[in-house]
Amino acid sequence: MKKRYIFLSAIAIIFGIIVAALPEKDVKNEIQPEQMLQQIMDESRFFSVDKVAEYIVEQNKYVLLIDIRTPEEYAEWTLPGALNIPFDSIFSPNYEYIFNQDVYTNVIFSNGGIYSSQAWMLLTRLGYSNNYIMKGGLNEFVETFFMTEEPKNTASNEEIDLYQFRKGVRQYFTGSGGDDQDASTPKTEIKVIKKENKNEDSGGC
Numbered sequence: 001m002k003k004r005y006i007f008l009s010a011i012a013i014i015f016g017i018i019v020a021a022l023p024e025k026d027v028k029n030e031i032q033p034e035q036m037l038q039q040i041m042d043e044s045r046f047f048s049v050d051k052v053a054e055y056i057v058e059q060n061k062y063v064l065l066i067d068i069r070t071p072e073e074y075a076e077w078t079l080p081g082a083l084n085i086p087f088d089s090i091f092s093p094n095y096e097y098i099f100n101q102d103v104y105t106n107v108i109f110s111n112g113g114i115y116s117s118q119a120w121m122l123l124t125r126l127g128y129s130n131n132y133i134m135k136g137g138l139n140e141f142v143e144t145f146f147m148t149e150e151p152k153n154t155a156s157n158e159e160i161d162l163y164q165f166r167k168g169v170r171q172y173f174t175g176s177g178g179d180d181q182d183a184s185t186p187k188t189e190i191k192v193i194k195k196e197n198k199n200e201d202s203g204g205c
Contacts, residue, residue: 045120046135047107049144050162053169055107056080064104065134068119069111079109079141087115090123100128109134109141145170 055063056079065082067074074084085095087110099106108116108131116133123131134141145166151159 047132049141052134057172062104064106066106066108099123106131107134109137112137112139
């Protein structure tokens with residue numbers, strides 16, 4: 001109970017800081033703090049890296065991947081088809097039509113868990129819908145698909161199926177038809193990215 005209280009108190013403080021950072025806009029559509037806290041506690045705002053990988057492989061045209069890192073980081077490496085809308089530009093009028101719509105599902109990501117969670121809070125506070133977070137960010141994506149170990153002989157069918165799926169995603173990215181993770185002609189250069197903060201929460205990206 002005490003841990004939950006501390007967590008909610010921390011969320012409230014962060015929320016207050018985020019609200020203070022909101023640009024001056026028409027507040028009629030902004031959701032109330034109580035509703036905001038309820039949404040923060042709802043895990044449905046997260047998409048797993050496995051789900052995002054599935055969208056990428058299927059080339060789902062109704063899902064928009066939004067990389068909120070800097071243009072320099074984006075140019076170095078990102079996910080296939082991802083748009084680059086830096087964190088400090090998400091309130092630009094040029095991008096409102098992307099964040100404030102109900103046709104596409106936006107999946108926001110950064111390196112780890114801080115900036116994408118903050119971006120989601122800001123956008124949700126303004127009443128924008130269809131915005132989600134890739135849980136764990138690019139760090140978890142890389143660790144999941146390029147640093148996984150083959151399951152043991154005692155693994156369950158579910159664990160084996162998941163490993164086979166992840167191996168398939170790895171092959172999709174590297175262009176390798178076999179088990180070699182270090183393909184000589186990779187389709188995409190994969191890089192492990194320094195986490196945003198050693199104390200970052202485990203639920204964002």
